[in-house]
Amino acid sequence: MEIIQSAPVDPEPHYAQMIKADKIKTIPIYDIDKKNPAAVTKAEETRIERKGNEVHVYGLAMRSKFIFDAKAKRPDVIEVNEGDKVFIHLTNVDLDQDITHGFGINKYDLNMEVQPGQTNTLEFTANKAGTFPLYCTNFCSALHQEMTGYLLVKPKK
Numbered sequence: 001m002e003i004i005q006s007a008p009v010d011p012e013p014h015y016a017q018m019i020k021a022d023k024i025k026t027i028p029i030y031d032i033d034k035k036n037p038a039a040v041t042k043a044e045e046t047r048i049e050r051k052g053n054e055v056h057v058y059g060l061a062m063r064s065k066f067i068f069d070a071k072a073k074r075p076d077v078i079e080v081n082e083g084d085k086v087f088i089h090l091t092n093v094d095l096d097q098d099i100t101h102g103f104g105i106n107k108y109d110l111n112m113e114v115q116p117g118q119t120n121t122l123e124f125t126a127n128k129a130g131t132f133p134l135y136c137t138n139f140c141s142a143l144h145q146e147m148t149g150y151l152l153v154k155p156k157k
């Protein structure tokens, strides 16, 4: 076979190949990992909890938004203080086999994947004050680029 064009586009899965359909044996739907104590399955369960200088975010990733705290005025915003230790527990409630979400904060050099049904945790210290956009880093649907939010880090006085 002749390769017509090849380009690196990682991590977005734009490469395509042809294969006979009967060769593919897939798992059509995954389950939510309910054994993970940080898992949340509904918007009502999302929340941001402070314990001293630790902030735990129990959020959802779904096409095409993040919900960190459904009760907040801006459910897609995480607000912390400079110096806080931040734990972002994100559950992907899109259960179709090919809907992997990502979570990235560019200025903090952070990125993680969250597979369908998985709860994954990202831990970091908010050592830079400011407003930082966050976004889904895996192509998940036509509205993928709408899957965004903000990390707000209040400066120390």
Ligand SMILES: [Cu+2]
Pocket (backbone or CB within 6 Å): 062, 063, 064, 100, 101, 102, 136, 137, 138, 139, 140, 141, 144, 147
């Ligand atoms: Cu996504």
